[in-house]
């Protein structure tokens with residue numbers, strides 16, 4: 008079991024700074040507040056914000072109602088808002104969730120880049136769906152959010168940075184319902200060689216920020232300068248779609264895209280532009296013009312785990328998952344990053360894992376990171392998972 012540790016959390020933030028895009032602190036001031044009292048104004052008009060109604064109870068106390076984008080919905084009640092103080096003081100903010108329980112321990116930031124957990128002493132859980140926060144206001148605005156804010160612009164910043172690698176290219180494979188680009192990064196070296204692809208996707212579910220905190224260091228390890236990574240890229244191409252749901256992320260959705268659809272229940276039906284972009288992109292693997300050997304989909308849940316095929320379900324490469332996760336387990340201490348493998352046979356449910364296994368017979372794995380796992384170990388583990396993934400696939404290559 009992991010609990011946040013202040014210094015570790017701060018270290019993780021340092022890692023994030025390089026890929027986060029600071030929130031704009033101008034503009035917000037000029038636009039309309041959700042509500043205000045003598046002490047402060049509440050804003051929910053920036054990307055990723057979610058606070059739907061506000062009730063002023065006194066000069067030092069207010070209630071924010073947090074609604075989902077539509078119902079029924081998963082109980083992953085994202086919230087994010089900004090408090091602009093008129094003067095120093097202590098503000099009590101009660102969060103009331105409609106249709107969900109309190110899930111995410113509040114994070115606090117003064118610049119939208121560096122985040123800390125709000126101290127436990129400032130949080131009072133009143134009931135399953137109501138929690139009271141005591142916020143000490145200084146003379147500057149403060150952001151409060153369910154997890155660190157990692158916006159569509161932050162994903163885009165990472166895409167731009169990664170594209171600077173000489174062997175990486177950026178493409179737009181489609182647009183979301185609201186017209187936001189869905190980016191793909193592709194690392195291809197030696198165009199003449201017919202190399203199979205490994206594919207990583209992420210952020211189908213907007214609140215699942217810790218999944219992004221794994222996808223990034225995982226990808227950076229595979230695209231890195233180590234001898235192992237270079238050897239790997241001599242044999243394999245890499246395709247990454249880091250943010251499949253830019254609208255949902257921007258609107259602070261709990262689960263869905265702007266069509267009210269859980270994108271990870273749409274692999275097969277492909278009714279939404281975001282999943283249709285993926286279907287189009289992966290067509291070449293169907294047609295056999297390119298080969299795919301591994302699919303990883305990054306998410307977050309209550310704890311660290313990987314949903315995989317069972318060892319009885321044949322995959323090509325054979326037993327990759329078993330061998331990979333055994334190798335990771337050998338290197339990764341439980342007290343750094345404890346994870347489990349959950350083997351589940353293909354149920355036919357239209358999630359990415361099932362669709363990719365059924366379509367291509369490859370290992371197709373959901374890489375789930377705990378909501379509350381310490382941030383630094385997420386990155387440490389992702390690097391080890393990536394190294395062992397490369398070694399395991401290279402060993403398969405030698406056998407072939």
Ligand SMILES: [Zn+2]
Nearest residue numbers: 212215306307
């Ligand atoms: Zn998810």
